[in-house]
Amino acid sequence: MPTIGSFSLLFALVLALYCFVAGIVALISRHPSAARLGETARRAGMATFIATAVSALALVWAALNNDYSLAYILHHTNRALPTPYKLAALWSGQEGSLLFWALLLSAYGFVLRLRHKVDRQLTAYASVVLAGIQIFFLMLVNFAGNPFGIMDSVRADGLGLNPLLQYPEMVIHPPMLYLGYVGMSVPFAFGLAALIMKYPGEKWIHITRRWTMVAWLFLTCGIFLGGHWAYGVLGWGGYWGWDPVENASFLPWLSSTAFLHSVMMQEKRGMMKVWNVWLIFVTFMLSILGTLLTRSGMVQSVHAFAQSSIGTWFVWMLGITFVVCLFFYIKNRDHLKAENKLESVVSRESSFMFNNLVLLAACFAVLWGTLFPIISEWVRGYKITVGPPFFNKIMIPIGLFLVFLTAVGPLLAWRRTSFASLQRNFAIPVLVAALTGIAFALTVHPWKDQGQFYALMAFALSALVVTTVALEFYRGGRVLQGKLGTNLFGAMYWLTRRNTRRYGGYIVHFGVVVIVIGLAGAAFNQDKEQEMGLGDKLQIGHYELVGQKYTEDDIANYESQAAILDVYKDGKFLRTLYPELRLYKASQQPDHVVAIRSTLQEDLYVVYEGKNPDTDRPIIKAFVNPLVSWIWIGVLVVAFGTGIALVPNAAQLRSPVSVPARAHGDPGQVSGLEPAGATK
Amino acid sequence: MKRIILGLVLCFSLVAMATDDDRYNDLGNKIQCSCGCGQILIKCNHVGCPSSDGMIRQLRASLANYSNDEDVLNWFRRTYGVTVVVAPGTHGFELIIWVVPPVLVAAAFLLLFFLVRRWRLRAAPAGVMNLDPGLEALKARARRETEL
Numbered sequence: 001m002p003t004i005g006s007f008s009l010l011f012a013l014v015l016a017l018y019c020f021v022a023g024i025v026a027l028i029s030r031h032p033s034a035a036r037l038g039e040t041a042r043r044a045g046m047a048t049f050i051a052t053a054v055s056a057l058a059l060v061w062a063a064l065n066n067d068y069s070l071a072y073i074l075h076h077t078n079r080a081l082p083t084p085y086k087l088a089a090l091w092s093g094q095e096g097s098l099l100f101w102a103l104l105l106s107a108y109g110f111v112l113r114l115r116h117k118v119d120r121q122l123t124a125y126a127s128v129v130l131a132g133i134q135i136f137f138l139m140l141v142n143f144a145g146n147p148f149g150i151m152d153s154v155r156a157d158g159l160g161l162n163p164l165l166q167y168p169e170m171v172i173h174p175p176m177l178y179l180g181y182v183g184m185s186v187p188f189a190f191g192l193a194a195l196i197m198k199y200p201g202e203k204w205i206h207i208t209r210r211w212t213m214v215a216w217l218f219l220t221c222g223i224f225l226g227g228h229w230a231y232g233v234l235g236w237g238g239y240w241g242w243d244p245v246e247n248a249s250f251l252p253w254l255s256s257t258a259f260l261h262s263v264m265m266q267e268k269r270g271m272m273k274v275w276n277v278w279l280i281f282v283t284f285m286l287s288i289l290g291t292l293l294t295r296s297g298m299v300q301s302v303h304a305f306a307q308s309s310i311g312t313w314f315v316w317m318l319g320i321t322f323v324v325c326l327f328f329y330i331k332n333r334d335h336l337k338a339e340n341k342l343e344s345v346v347s348r349e350s351s352f353m354f355n356n357l358v359l360l361a362a363c364f365a366v367l368w369g370t371l372f373p374i375i376s377e378w379v380r381g382y383k384i385t386v387g388p389p390f391f392n393k394i395m396i397p398i399g400l401f402l403v404f405l406t407a408v409g410p411l412l413a414w415r416r417t418s419f420a421s422l423q424r425n426f427a428i429p430v431l432v433a434a435l436t437g438i439a440f441a442l443t444v445h446p447w448k449d450q451g452q453f454y455a456l457m458a459f460a461l462s463a464l465v466v467t468t469v470a471l472e473f474y475r476g477g478r479v480l481q482g483k484l485g486t487n488l489f490g491a492m493y494w495l496t497r498r499n500t501r502r503y504g505g506y507i508v509h510f511g512v513v514v515i516v517i518g519l520a521g522a523a524f525n526q527d528k529e530q531e532m533g534l535g536d537k538l539q540i541g542h543y544e545l546v547g548q549k550y551t552e553d554d555i556a557n558y559e560s561q562a563a564i565l566d567v568y569k570d571g572k573f574l575r576t577l578y579p580e581l582r583l584y585k586a587s588q589q590p591d592h593v594v595a596i597r598s599t600l601q602e603d604l605y606v607v608y609e610g611k612n613p614d615t616d617r618p619i620i621k622a623f624v625n626p627l628v629s630w631i632w633i634g635v636l637v638v639a640f641g642t643g644i645a646l647v648p649n650a651a652q653l654r655s656p657v658s659v660p661a662r663a664h665g666d667p668g669q670v671s672g673l674e675p676a677g678a679t680k
Numbered sequence: 681m682k683r684i685i686l687g688l689v690l691c692f693s694l695v696a697m698a699t700d701d702d703r704y705n706d707l708g709n710k711i712q713c714s715c716g717c718g719q720i721l722i723k724c725n726h727v728g729c730p731s732s733d734g735m736i737r738q739l740r741a742s743l744a745n746y747s748n749d750e751d752v753l754n755w756f757r758r759t760y761g762v763t764v765v766v767a768p769g770t771h772g773f774e775l776i777i778w779v780v781p782p783v784l785v786a787a788a789f790l791l792l793f794f795l796v797r798r799w800r801l802r803a804a805p806a807g808v809m810n811l812d813p814g815l816e817a818l819k820a821r822a823r824r825e826t827e828l
Contacts, residue, residue, distance in 0.1 A: 236723040243718075341799035350796065357788050365781040372768070372777050380773055387720065387766025389710050394781055449702075 002070055005058025006148040009099070012051035012106065013138040016131050019045035023128035038124055042113050045127050048134060049110035052103045059096060059147050063089045069154045072096055072147040078158035078586040080556035084171050085161055091174045092165050094295065094310070095147035100175075101291075102137040104182040109134060112186055122204055125193030126186075133185050136317050144310050160586025163558075167233050173225035177249055180219025181287045184252055186211040187259075188284035191277055195328050198335040202267050208280065209263050210646065216256045217642045223249050224635040235592035235607040237527060237623040239631070242391040247370045248290030251363055255283040258359035265352050268414065270339030274329075275356070277336060281325045286363075288318050293370065346417045351409035358402050365394045400457050403516055406509050407433075407464040410472060429467040436463035451523035458520035462513045469506045469513075476503075497650040504645025511637030514630050521602075521627025529621040531612055532563070541624040543604055544568040548576070550618055558582040560593075563608045563618055567597060579608035579620070602626040703743055707752055710767040711739065714760050735760075 019041045026038030059072070063086040068074045076089045076096065091100040109130045116123040141147070164170075187208040194204040226246065227239035240246060259279040265272040292314035329336075369386045376384040411425040437460035446452035473492050481491035496503040528540045538545040549564040562580040566573065577595035584591065590610075597604040602624055609619040708722035715731040717724055721739065724732040738759070742752040753765050768774040 236719060238723070241720075353792060353796075357785075357792060361781070361785045361788065364784060368781055369777065376773065382761075383763060384768055384774060384777075385712060385763045385766045386768055386777065387710075387712065389767035390777065 001058045001061050002067065002148045002150070005055045005062075006146065008051045008055040008058065009138065009142055009146070009148070012048045012055065012102070013135065013142055015044045015048045015051060016134040016138055019048065020128060020131035020135055023124065023131060027124060027128065041131075042116060042124070042127055045131055045134075046110050046113045048131075048138075049103075049106040052099075052106040052138075056090060056099055056103045059099060060087060060090055063087070066158070068156075068158055069151055070147070071149040071151050074151060074155060074158050076158070076161055078160040078557075080586070081158075081161055081166075082557070084168075085166055088165065088171045088174075089161060091178065092161055093147075095141070095145040095149075097174070097178075098137065098141045098145045098310075099147050101178060101182060102134065102141050104175075104178050105130070105134055105137055105185060108182060108186050112189070118207060119203065121197065122190065122193055122199060122207070125197050126189040129189035129192045130185060133189070136313075140310060140313055144313055158586065160557075160584060163582065163584040163587060163589045163591035164233055166557075166584070166591070167229055169225050169229040169232070173222060173229050175222075176218050176225055177222030180215050180217075180222050181249075181252065181290065183211065183215025183218055184256060184284050184287045186215065187256075187280050191280040192325065192328065195277055195332055195335070198332050202270070205263055205266055205276065209260065209267075212256055212260060212263075212280070212283075213642060213646055216253070216260060217639060217646075219249065219253050219256070220638060220642075221635065223253060224632070228632060231605075231628070232594055232596070233592065235594050235609075235621075237525065237605055237607075237621075237625060238522075239628070242369070242388045244370050245290075245294050247366050247391075248293045250366055251286040251290060251370075252283045254359050254363040254366070255279055255286055258356045258363070259283060261352050261359075262356045265349055269349060271341075271349065272353075272356075273336040273338060274333070277329070278325075279356075281321075285318060285321055285325075286367075288314055288321065292318065346412065346422070348409065348412045348414045348417075351405060351412050355402070355405045355409060358398060358405065362395060362398045362402070365398065366391070369394070396454050399516070400454065400461060403458065403461040403465060403513065406512065407461065407468050410506065410509075411468055425468075425471075428471060429464050432467040433460045433464035436460050446523075449523065455520040455523035458516050462517050462520075465509060465513045469510050472506055473503070494650070496644065500647045500649050501645045504641050504643070504647070507641030507644060508638050509641075511634045511639075511641055514634030514637055516634075518627045518630030518632075518634055521625065521630065524626045525623060527621065527623040529609070529619065531615060531617040532565075532620045533617050538620055538622055540604075540622045541602075542569050543574075543622070543624065544571075545577075545606065545620065545622060547618070547620075557586075558584045558591075561608065561610065561618075562593075563606075563620060565595075565606060565620070567604060577604075577606050579606045581608045581610050598629050600627075600629055603628045700743055703749065704739065707743070707749055708736070708739060710753060710765055711735070711756055712764055712766050714764055720766065 022037050022041035022044065026034045026041055029037070059070075061067075062070050062073050063077050064083065066073070066077070066079050072093055072095050073089070076093045077086050081089075089096060091097040109127070112123065112130060113127050116127075190204055190208040190211065193199070194208075223246075226249065230241070231237075231239040256279075259276060262272050262276055262279060266276050292311055295310055295314065369390050372386050373383040376382065407429060408426075411422075411429075413421060437456060440446070440456050440459050444452060444456070446456040473495065474488075476495040477488050477492040479491075480486075480495050481488055484491055484494060486494070526541055528538060530536075530538050532538055532545070532547040534547050534549070536547045544567070546566045546568065547563065548566050551562050551564065553560045553562070560580050560582045562578055565577045565579070567575055567577055575597060577597060579595040580593035582591045582593060583589070592607055592609075595606045595608075603626075605623040605625055607621040607623075609621055611618055705722070709720050711721040713719050713721050713724035713729065713732045714735065715724065715729050717729070721732060721735055735756075738756075739752070742755050746752050746755065750769075753767075753769070756764050768777045770778060
């Protein structure tokens with residue numbers, strides 16, 4: 001199998017090269033057979049997926065069959081490793097994750113080339129661009145990080161998987177993140193293709209937007225799954241530490257979020273064409289930069305699972321990408337002239353511009369903080385450490401301003417908004433936000449602590465967003481209610497069906513607000529650490545932990561020590577928690593299994609830290625983290641909203657305004673005026 | 681007016697009156713454990729960590745010795761090297777990291793402001809000259825019905 005895998009990988013590279021070269025020749029040639037040549041290029045591109053998949057399967061097969069003749073399998077698995085983690089070994093190390101990247105890229109390419117009828121010419125160009133990216137990754141995986149390297153001698157057992165990766169979410173978090181990262185290649189390919197061929201009209205941007213939304217959704221899920229993994233495994237009570245690798249995933253997320261907003265300006269008003277093209281270029285380049293940071297060891301990271309010297313490859317890739325983008329931009333920039341100009345500062349257009357500016361500012365701040373250690377090393381000869389204090393100080397105000405724009409933007413009209421309209425739309429939301437802020441201030445007195453003051457702002461702004469979203473649904477629903485003769489909720493359902501993108505977007509905004517509320521809860525975190533013998537008590541917040549028993553276990557994969565703790569809240573027994581500390585035998589590395597009691601109000605988070613070597617007594621660390629579960633719920637809402645936005649609108653008959661709408665029949669087919677909210 | 685100013689002064693005074701626990705939490709979050717785990721000092725929870733206990737004791741002692749937080753951080757910089765502090769300083773070369781993002785954001789907003797002004801000046805006469813009520817009404821309706 002390793003031979004088959006290795007050969008398939010090489011064959012995939014040959015196919016990608018053919019797709020690239022034959023694709024270019026077919027596009028520039030005027031020969032009658034050019035179309036047939038183009039078709040062979042397309043099919044070769046699709047075949048790269050099959051070849052890469054065979055290679056990936058060969059590696060998985062080797063992992064499942066404990067083939068320790070392969071260096072990669074030896075270093076990332078062992079016999080006692082549970083099967084799901086053996087599957088996860090595919091992306092647990094440098095070489096495997098590069099192969100996985102190549103596999104996902106070829107899978108995206110397969111779908112893109114399969115759906116070539118959407119627009120044959122544009123797809124042909126995009127296929128060539130994608131083939132270029134595939135060549136890079138397949139060269140990398142063939143020549144710089146081949147996962148099919150053979151050992152001189154075969155060992156009886158492997159060295160095991162990093163214990164931090166032996167966690168259910170690690171089976172799904174990296175694929176999600178990679179689907180997001182790699183997915184950004186497709187909008188990039190379409191964007192560059194449209195620029196190269198001076199694509200007329202905005203259809204390309206419509207195609208690109210859907211691909212970007214899919215990639216964005218994966219990236220969002222991947223980032224938050226990573227946060228959930230960190231929360232459950234690292235045992236420090238947090239979910240985001242502004243680690244360079246975390247930042248690397250956040251950068252393309254920020255720029256793609258900006259793109260998803262500004263793209264509406266181009267579709268709707270023919271504006272910001274240059275900006276959009278560069279946003280999509282930058283998003284792809286940030287994905288590559290993120291991989292460079294992760295793989296090269298340029299910056300220190302707790303995620304240093306797979307560092308090596310392949311950074312140079314990524315630097316070249318980044319450089320070439322930038323030069324190609326710049327070349328075609330300079331060559332064809334006349335094609336990107338805006339059709340309209342901004343007419344008023346108080347308009348939907350300007351809110352999108354502010355939104356983009358703030359998102360890009362956030363992106364720059366994260367990039368700046370991440371790269372500053374490297375800059376300081378160049379300038380001063382040593383690496384300054386940039387950690388959470390810097391990022392929190394810069395990013396929290398930016399985040400709050402974004403939440404404010406999330407509330408304001410959708411209520412502004414295209415072109416210009418009148419003062420009367422502002423008054424009408426903002427009176428209730430502002431009142432609700434002010435009341436929320438006052439109620440919170442009177443309860444918590446947040447002026448004693450900067451974090452709590454930010455939390456006050458977050459809650460008030462969240463109330464602003466929730467009210468605006470609710471009002472949009474309500475106003476739209478009320479208009480449709482009369483026309484459809486259904487109840488308000490039925491009307492809201494049809495409202496969403498009729499404009500999935502708009503109302504799906506509102507649901508995403510609502511999800512973001514739920515996440516923000518969860519993040520704001522961190523301002524009220526409590527923690528306490530103490531030695532606990534049998535019967536000893538630890539008091540934190542309303543909770544009391546009582547040490548009931550301490551056990552040890554020894555199974556094939558690891559040895560463990562665990563505490564059995566009874567939890568009481570205000571004197572009433574709640575449940576028993578089992579925090580655990582494992583020592584993995586193959587790698588001899590320890591790992592925490594955190595016990596969490598999660599409610600909507602707060603998480604009780606308990607870590608067994610091991611025994612004090614001086615007293616031999618167990619050390620327990622407990623945290624009370626308010627509102628954390630809101631973050632995970634918010635992500636589900638975001639995913640749901642994105643899913644809705646991806647669904648096509650229900651069929652609509654656009655009849656003249658004067659024709660009365662039918663009160664009965666299929667509401668999806670009923671037409672009439674857009675609801676009042678939709679005109680905003 | 682006097683009452684408002686008095687209230688504001690009171691608020692700022694409350695913020696300024698940080699207790700030792702607040703200082704411990706604030707500074708403990710700005711220092712990295714030197715064991716190599718990459719964790720913040722007061723979050724480091726490695727079993728048998730050779731560094732964190734000692735460093736936490738040193739932090740508490742420094743809090744008693746120095747009333748200025750920057751002096752505490754400087755003591756750690758001198759003892760463990762500059763990389764031990766994860767919050768860059770606010771002087772010398774490290775000041776750049778704090779200054780650049782807000783300056784760039786301000787510059788971007790300024791640029792946007794001038795762009796918008798220029799566009800508005802250009803758009804205004806063209807809008808008046810091409811104004812066709814019928815066409816404008818049709819455009820308005822098209823916008824409503826294709827609302828994004």
